[in-house]
Amino acid sequence: MVRSDIIRGHLDSIILRLISEKDRYGYEISQEISLRTNNRFQIKEATLYAVFQRLEKKEIIEAYYGDVSHGGKRKYYRITSLGKAYLNELVNEWSEVKEIIDLFMEGLE
Amino acid sequence: MVRSDIIRGHLDSIILRLISEKDRYGYEISQEISLRTNNRFQIKEATLYAVFQRLEKKEIIEAYYGDVSHGGKRKYYRITSLGKAYLNELVNEWSEVKEIIDLFMEGLE
DNA sequence: AACATTACTCTGTCTGTCAAAGTAATTTAT
DNA sequence: ATAAATTACTTTGACAGACAGAGTAATGTT
Numbered sequence: 001m002v003r004s005d006i007i008r009g010h011l012d013s014i015i016l017r018l019i020s021e022k023d024r025y026g027y028e029i030s031q032e033i034s035l036r037t038n039n040r041f042q043i044k045e046a047t048l049y050a051v052f053q054r055l056e057k058k059e060i061i062e063a064y065y066g067d068v069s070h071g072g073k074r075k076y077y078r079i080t081s082l083g084k085a086y087l088n089e090l091v092n093e094w095s096e097v098k099e100i101i102d103l104f105m106e107g108l109e
Numbered sequence: 110m111v112r113s114d115i116i117r118g119h120l121d122s123i124i125l126r127l128i129s130e131k132d133r134y135g136y137e138i139s140q141e142i143s144l145r146t147n148n149r150f151q152i153k154e155a156t157l158y159a160v161f162q163r164l165e166k167k168e169i170i171e172a173y174y175g176d177v178s179h180g181g182k183r184k185y186y187r188i189t190s191l192g193k194a195y196l197n198e199l200v201n202e203w204s205e206v207k208e209i210i211d212l213f214m215e216g217l218e
Numbered sequence: 219a220a221c222a223t224t225a226c227t228c229t230g231t232c233t234g235t236c237a238a239a240g241t242a243a244t245t246t247a248t
Numbered sequence: 249a250t251a252a253a254t255t256a257c258t259t260t261g262a263c264a265g266a267c268a269g270a271g272t273a274a275t276g277t278t
């Protein structure tokens with residue numbers, strides 16, 4: 001299980017990526033992250049909803065209410081065009097971050 | 110220039126790596142980071158000295174005073190054996206983090 | 219003498235993450 | 249039928265890491 005303070009700062013990217021594939025709701029995203037990472041990383045509920053608030057405020061995502069199929073009322077999020085541009089930036093930033101940190105981590109494995 | 114909140118959490122790794130090469134003092138580390146990253150990343154002074162305090166408290170590094178060659182009195186840091194083990198963990202953690210984030214970022218470049 | 223550079227320290231602030239506790243609806247087990 | 253589990257979202261308060269800004273002090277340059 002990876003420490004969350006090491007993933008810190010990349011949550012926007014992860015969540016945005018999932019929403020960019022298709023509209024999703026919170027609980028679904030949390031499940032999907034656990035699934036895709038094989039439980040090597042799990043996002044905490046409080047964190048997830050804090051990210052939503054932040055991204056919605058910046059108009060990177062927008063919300064609408066969906067079905068009440070299993071349990072509580074689902075709140076879906078879709079990515080805006082601003083959000084798509086932002087995600088693109090984040091992807092580029094990630095390659096640069098990898099390069100930079102690798103500069104220091106290489107030769108030690 | 111990479112945002113610092115995206116490097117956040119990796120500063121211990123970067124700094125420890127530099128100290129593990131040879132004993133170093135703060136100002137030197139700050140210069141070395143700028144140099145190696147070609148100014149794509151610069152550590153802020155306040156942050157650097159905060160990292161030192163944290164790592165010293167955990168007995169991952171230890172300090173001693175050195176020359177007063179150019180300007181202020183230099184405070185050198187060396188890595189402890191505990192620190193070497195810790196750095197090793199951090200290196201492994203970094204490969205895992207890369208894998209995990211890449212899971213989400215791939216197919217978008 | 220004045221200024222730039224080297225070198226470290228401290229205080230207060232901001233932001234992201236999270237634990238904990240709560241609300242509410244639906245499904246499953248007894 | 250009803251208790252328990254699961255699905256689903258929200259809010260509050262706390263904590264840790266990063267940083268701006270201001271300060272101290274010695275040496276080197278003009």
